Amino acid sequence: MKKAYLYLENGQVLEGQSFGACGTAMGELVFTTGMTGCTESLTDPSYYGQLVVYTFPQFGNYGICHEDKESPHCQMGGVIVREYCSTPSNFRCDESVDSFLKAQNVVGIAGVDTRVLTQMLRDGGVLNAVITTEETKPDLAALKAYRVEQSVENTSCTEIQVLPPQGDKTHNVALLDYGAKESICRSLLARGCTVTVYPYNTPAEEILAAGQDGVMLSNGPGNPADNSFCIQQIQKLFGALPMFGIGLGHQMMALAAGAMTKKLKFGHRGANQPSMDLETGKVLITTQNYGYAIDEASLAGTGGKMRFVNVNDGTCEGVDYPASHAFSLQFHPEAHGVSLEGYSAFDRFIDMMKEGL
Numbered sequence: 001m002k003k004a005y006l007y008l009e010n011g012q013v014l015e016g017q018s019f020g021a022c023g024t025a026m027g028e029l030v031f032t033t034g035m036t037g038c039t040e041s042l043t044d045p046s047y048y049g050q051l052v053v054y055t056f057p058q059f060g061n062y063g064i065c066h067e068d069k070e071s072p073h074c075q076m077g078g079v080i081v082r083e084y085c086s087t088p089s090n091f092r093c094d095e096s097v098d099s100f101l102k103a104q105n106v107v108g109i110a111g112v113d114t115r116v117l118t119q120m121l122r123d124g125g126v127l128n129a130v131i132t133t134e135e136t137k138p139d140l141a142a143l144k145a146y147r148v149e150q151s152v153e154n155t156s157c158t159e160i161q162v163l164p165p166q167g168d169k170t171h172n173v174a175l176l177d178y179g180a181k182e183s184i185c186r187s188l189l190a191r192g193c194t195v196t197v198y199p200y201n202t203p204a205e206e207i208l209a210a211g212q213d214g215v216m217l218s219n220g221p222g223n224p225a226d227n228s229f230c231i232q233q234i235q236k237l238f239g240a241l242p243m244f245g246i247g248l249g250h251q252m253m254a255l256a257a258g259a260m261t262k263k264l265k266f267g268h269r270g271a272n273q274p275s276m277d278l279e280t281g282k283v284l285i286t287t288q289n290y291g292y293a294i295d296e297a298s299l300a301g302t303g304g305k306m307r308f309v310n311v312n313d314g315t316c317e318g319v320d321y322p323a324s325h326a327f328s329l330q331f332h333p334e335a336h337g338v339s340l341e342g343y344s345a346f347d348r349f350i351d352m353m354k355e356g357l
Contacts (some may be wrong), residue, residue, distance in 0.1 A: 001018060002022065003017065003133070004018035005133075006080060006109055007130040008120075009129065014113070017111045019060075020108035026077070027049050028049060028127075031266070032053070033270030036271070039065050042079070046289045048221035050076060050221075053118060060096065063090060064096070075179075080114065083111070107132070121266045126291065128144060152248070165191075169192055170353075171213040173194070174214070175198065176202065176218060179248065180218030184334050187346045200220075203233060215243045217234065219332065227248075234252055245327075247290055251290075251330075253319070259299050263291060271335065276310075277307065277343065288317075305320050329345055
């Protein structure tokens with residue numbers, strides 16, 4: 001296998017073996033703890049602009065299943081693993097991870113100590129990094145200055161799409177696409193909703209004039225505070241229609257209400273994050289993918305009440321806005337393979353639309 005190198009902004013260099021495309025990729029280095037969900041994570045728009053360390057030691061064992069994609073493309077800038085499996089074995093496998101990454105022009109590096117990298121990120125926080133198959137060293141100053149920009153613009157759809165429901169129609173839902181996972185659409189369609197997917201820069205007036213029954217704010221990548229136009233439109237939608245936000249949509253809903261967000265040291269990425277429902281005391285094991293969180297102290301005076309909290313670090317993971325008929329979640333209730341033990345956010349949203357304002 002061809003050699004590949006991982007350069008960190010702190011000056012460290014790790015050597016490994018290349019898989020996927022040859023070339024160079026710069027991004028924000030983060031880690032995810034998921035043991036499965038290879039296709040889903042690779043195609044999740046929330047990973048846009050990031051180089052992702054997989055903490056599970058083996059990668060690629062069951063290959064890529066196209067049916068499981070969360071978007072048409074690989075969204076990561078690069079992939080870092082301990083051991084890459086070049087001979088996947090699964091009856092649903094459509095192609096290997098290597099061939100998928102090559103077709104998507106995404107670089108990968110295997111054979112590095114992902115435990116050391118993960119501990120480094122947990123202790124010191126996220127770092128910028130470069131994966132390259134070239135012998136030329138990257139510019140360290142440029143690496144330190146790197147910042148993920150225009151992430152929502154580059155992951156949102158560009159045209160309005162209307163998706164018909166599965167079975168009998170129940171409601172019309174406007175889905176604002178900030179980098180939406182396809183499983184959010186599937187969850188709404190399965191409940192009889194006609195889903196109109198709007199680009200991120202759609203004015204609120206256009207949505208309000210379309211006769212929608214509710215508004216869904218999608219997940220997405222990047223710093224929520226970078227999206228001032230989106231936040232202004234959410235402010236106009238607050239209280240006008242029932243509203244449900246996930247991930248980035250959850251964070252921007254809080255900003256629209258007057259709260260603040262903060263960048264976490266290393267974020268929450270994986271399928272084993274414990275989140276407590278403060279109303280019932282029940283702990284859900286959830287899938288998450290984010291590097292920012294709502295500053296819970298800033299919710300005072302916004303009409304928002306914290307509903308879910310991360311058991312590990314106490315960060316806010318869900319907010320209810322009773323007076324505005326809105327609620328939001330940091331975790332992904334639509335994620336594959338996750339049992340939320342009786343809590344169905346999408347059914348709650350459907351009930352909210354049935355009740356009206």
